[in-house]
Amino acid sequence: MLQSTAGDAEPLVEMRNAGVRRGGRWLVRGVDLTVRRGEIVTLIGPNGSGKSTTVKAAIGVTAPDEGTVRRAPALRVGYVPQKVTIDWTLPLSVERLMRLTGPLERGEMEDALKAAGIAHLAGAAVQTLSGGEFQRALLARALVRKPDLLVLDEPVQGVDFSGEIALYQLIREIRDRTGCGILLISHDLHVVMAETDTVICLNGHVCCRGTPENVLKSPEYVRLFGARAGDTLAIYHHHHDHTHLPDGRVRLADGTVTEHRAHDHPEEAKEKHDAG
Amino acid sequence: MLDDFFTRAMVAGIGLALTVGPLGCFVVWRRMAYFGDTMAHSALLGVALAFLFQINLMAGVFIVATLASVALLFLQRQGALSTDALLGILSHSTLALGLVMVAFMSWIRIDLMGFLFGDILAVSRFDIAMIYGGGALVLGVLVWLWRPLLAATVNTEIAEAEGLRPERARFVFMLLMAAVIAIAMKIVGILLITSLLIIPAAAGRRFATTPEGMAIAASLAGVMAVAGGLSASLNFDTPSGPSIVVVALVLFLLSLVRLPERRGTGETGETS
Numbered sequence: 001m002l003q004s005t006a007g008d009a010e011p012l013v014e015m016r017n018a019g020v021r022r023g024g025r026w027l028v029r030g031v032d033l034t035v036r037r038g039e040i041v042t043l044i045g046p047n048g049s050g051k052s053t054t055v056k057a058a059i060g061v062t063a064p065d066e067g068t069v070r071r072a073p074a075l076r077v078g079y080v081p082q083k084v085t086i087d088w089t090l091p092l093s094v095e096r097l098m099r100l101t102g103p104l105e106r107g108e109m110e111d112a113l114k115a116a117g118i119a120h121l122a123g124a125a126v127q128t129l130s131g132g133e134f135q136r137a138l139l140a141r142a143l144v145r146k147p148d149l150l151v152l153d154e155p156v157q158g159v160d161f162s163g164e165i166a167l168y169q170l171i172r173e174i175r176d177r178t179g180c181g182i183l184l185i186s187h188d189l190h191v192v193m194a195e196t197d198t199v200i201c202l203n204g205h206v207c208c209r210g211t212p213e214n215v216l217k218s219p220e221y222v223r224l225f226g227a228r229a230g231d232t233l234a235i236y237h238h239h240h241d242h243t244h245l246p247d248g249r250v251r252l253a254d255g256t257v258t259e260h261r262a263h264d265h266p267e268e269a270k271e272k273h274d275a276g
Numbered sequence: 277m278l279d280d281f282f283t284r285a286m287v288a289g290i291g292l293a294l295t296v297g298p299l300g301c302f303v304v305w306r307r308m309a310y311f312g313d314t315m316a317h318s319a320l321l322g323v324a325l326a327f328l329f330q331i332n333l334m335a336g337v338f339i340v341a342t343l344a345s346v347a348l349l350f351l352q353r354q355g356a357l358s359t360d361a362l363l364g365i366l367s368h369s370t371l372a373l374g375l376v377m378v379a380f381m382s383w384i385r386i387d388l389m390g391f392l393f394g395d396i397l398a399v400s401r402f403d404i405a406m407i408y409g410g411g412a413l414v415l416g417v418l419v420w421l422w423r424p425l426l427a428a429t430v431n432t433e434i435a436e437a438e439g440l441r442p443e444r445a446r447f448v449f450m451l452l453m454a455a456v457i458a459i460a461m462k463i464v465g466i467l468l469i470t471s472l473l474i475i476p477a478a479a480g481r482r483f484a485t486t487p488e489g490m491a492i493a494a495s496l497a498g499v500m501a502v503a504g505g506l507s508a509s510l511n512f513d514t515p516s517g518p519s520i521v522v523v524a525l526v527l528f529l530l531s532l533v534r535l536p537e538r539r540g541t542g543e544t545g546e547t548s
Contacts, residue, residue: 023355056433059437061433061436061437077437079433079434079437079438081431081433081434081437084430084431084434086430086431087304087305087306087307089304089305089477089478089481090305090429090430090487090490091481091484091485091486091487091489091490092430092486092487093485093486096486096487097430100423100426100427100430100434101423101427101434101435101438101439101440102423102438125485141434145438
């Protein structure tokens with residue numbers, strides 16, 4: 001498996017203490033995140049924890065209100081956003097979806113569709129696709145732009161389990177073949193790709209980070225998904241040493257309550273997490 | 277057979293139908309029917325203000341419709357009320373304000389029914405020039421805006437990530453809507469403008485496999501509705517604006533019959 005061999009290479013994107021504020025409220029703060037070529041970084045966290053916001057700041061769709069976001073010069077980003085829904089009244093074929101934001105050469109488009117495994121669906125209306133096929137079409141859209149960094153916001157949402165494994169397989173193949181960096185948001189708190197180099201858990205800030213390796217062989221994981229899934233999926237089951245209160249403050253394990261961000265997340269936080 | 281006023285009405289109506297077809301498609305795709313209705317209702321306030329300040333009617337309507345859409349965007353950002361409630365407030369309060377102002381201006385005789393339901397048979401040569409000039413301008417801008425606007429309609433984030441500036445596309449689209457409302461007011465009237473945007477587009481959906489195809493189909497359906505509606509209006513002595521809308525409705529119903537294996541409405545890509 002290609003692990004972070006390019007660990008010391010120039011990062012594709014590097015966030016330092018980045019935060020985004022909307023309407024007087026911090027959506028996410030204090031995010032440190034680095035993605036290098038060939039690396040897979042997975043963000044997990046509950047709804048509203050700032051995963052999508054972080055990703056948008058990383059690729060420059062939104063500007064950070066504090067901290068820095070640095071991208072490699074002339075970085076090409078392929079982006080698959082969360083929950084793309086296309087109104088039934090809009091007649092759109094997969095081919096037209098591919099060419100949505102600019103013209104493409106036919107050969108390039110066919111290659112991308114083939115790589116995503118949906119070459120046979122080029123002429124199909126997007127509304128007739130299954131959840132998995134539609135995600136593949138969006139992946140093909142991102143791939144055809146030959147991205148250095150592939151950003152996938154919940155790529156397996158609305159896909160059944162076998163389709164989920166196949167999609168993760170495809171994402172890994174893309175990384176292996178093109179060597180691009182991948183920044184991925186997982187909709188499931190507990191499931192991340194086995195190839196993930198770094199898992200970052202967000203909840204308005206970085207709660208913890210680590211490699212998923214320690215959970216790969218856990219009995220609970222094997223029981224849930226079977227040995228075959230072991231090649232593709234990993235379970236990352238973790239507990240926090242603090243609780244987020246509704247008013248934004250944080251209750252620590254010893255029962256004390258502090259202001260948001262005042263509590264610290266030690267680097268070794270992953271040690272505290274129960275692997276299963 | 278064709279009287280002069282009738283020919284003018286036909287020429288004006290066809291010019292309008294050609295313009296609103298593609299724009300109406302975006303209204304349907306972006307689910308902006310009620311938004312369009314709100315902008316159209318604000319037109320009466322524009323009429324009243326145009327009379328008050330003695331400026332061109334179309335200019336008055338264009339300005340007020342644009343202001344209404346900007347006001348809506350601003351109120352949406354505030355987030356105090358749902359978009360649905362905001363649209364209801366803006367839509368009816370601008371209409372009511374317009375009606376009240378018109379009533380106050382006793383020194384001017386205003387054909388209120390003409391503004392509310394259209395007076396296509398009183399179309400002048402100047403109106404025709406405005407419809408074709410304005411229509412060509414609207415369609416020209418729409419062609420220029422097509423790619424970013426379509427991308428923003430499919431997904432704002434993709435459009436933004438790939439550098440197409442969806443916010444700008446959306447704002448220019450508002451201006452085009454305001455322009456079309458200003459142009460269309462005299463033909464079908466404030467209360468029926470939205471139907472001319474939406475019904476031909478909906479009728480065209482069944483015959484299209486591409487967005488561009490649907491835009492053309494919508495224009496053609498609109499032309500058929502205008503031709504049929506005006507002829508019916510002449511033959512049966514019915515009001516012209518409502519007659520056009522009724523024919524458009526018939527076309528839409530026929531389009532449903534032509535494709536019986538209609539899929540469920542509102543389906544998204546994530547059906548599985």
